Amino acid sequence: xxxxxxxxxxxxxxxxxxxxxxxxxxxxxxxxxxxxxxxxxxxxxxxxxxxxxxxxxxxxxxxxxxxxxxxxxxxxxxxxxxxxxxxxxxxxxxxxxxxxxxxxxxxxxx
Amino acid sequence: xxxxxxxxxxxxxxxxxxxxxxxxxxxxxxxxxxxxxxxxxxxxxxxxxxxxxxxxxxxxxxxxxxxxxxxxxxxxxxxxxxxxxxxxxxxxxxxxxxxxxxxxxxxxxxxxxxxxx
Numbered sequence: 001x002x003x004x005x006x007x008x009x010x011x012x013x014x015x016x017x018x019x020x021x022x023x024x025x026x027x028x029x030x031x032x033x034x035x036x037x038x039x040x041x042x043x044x045x046x047x048x049x050x051x052x053x054x055x056x057x058x059x060x061x062x063x064x065x066x067x068x069x070x071x072x073x074x075x076x077x078x079x080x081x082x083x084x085x086x087x088x089x090x091x092x093x094x095x096x097x098x099x100x101x102x103x104x105x106x107x108x109x110x
Numbered sequence: 111x112x113x114x115x116x117x118x119x120x121x122x123x124x125x126x127x128x129x130x131x132x133x134x135x136x137x138x139x140x141x142x143x144x145x146x147x148x149x150x151x152x153x154x155x156x157x158x159x160x161x162x163x164x165x166x167x168x169x170x171x172x173x174x175x176x177x178x179x180x181x182x183x184x185x186x187x188x189x190x191x192x193x194x195x196x197x198x199x200x201x202x203x204x205x206x207x208x209x210x211x212x213x214x215x216x217x218x219x220x221x222x223x224x225x226x227x
Contacts, residue, residue, distance in 0.1 A: 034212035036212065038214070097167075097169045098170070099212060101155045
């Protein structure tokens with residue numbers, strides 16, 4: 001049950017687009033279309049932003065999108081806004097019927 | 111409104127036990143997988159355990175297997191996590207989360223477990 005690999009930090013200016021990667025293996029990310037993404041502001045509870053690779057829950061801005069290629073999933077945020085500054089985590093279902101998170105990525109809006 | 115409320119956290123000595131509860135409101139919990147996720151303050155999220163709708167199937171992270179037990183009482187719309195043989199490294203905020211499929215939504219507000227002598 002090794003954690004998925006995410007960059008520790010990414011940054012971008014308001015209005016720009018950024019992409020956060022989430023790399024796993026064929027036993028998790030690559031094997032299932034069950035990748036999710038969460039946003040967590042300091043001191044707050046995580047919030048679901050993307051589920052099943054590319055689906056947005058009701059109420060989540062369409063500036064957030066998800067995709068997957070092989071063993072790597074990606075979260076793209078377009079039209080970056082100050083309120084997007086937060087930690088982002090990916091998660092995936094695994095072949096052992098468990099789930100696993102990535103280590104988290106701190107997004108800084110410059 | 112869909113809401114999850116955890117309770118049962120606190121300070122416990124190494125080797126001790128604690129039972130966490132998570133009460134569900136606004137939905138019928140038996141229709142969903144339910145999860146426990148923990149987070150050491152300032153660190154990342156770690157999945158701990160999950161249980162299916164009728165309680166017949168469970169799964170655990172390797173770090174808690176054999177020490178933690180997840181269960182549910184659908185009549186009470188409540189999820190539990192029995193934690194035994196607690197270690198300092200189990201210190202964390204414990205969140206319960208509803209699992210629509212293999213995602214977590216919503217999350218409870220969390221309950222802090224501190225393992226220390």
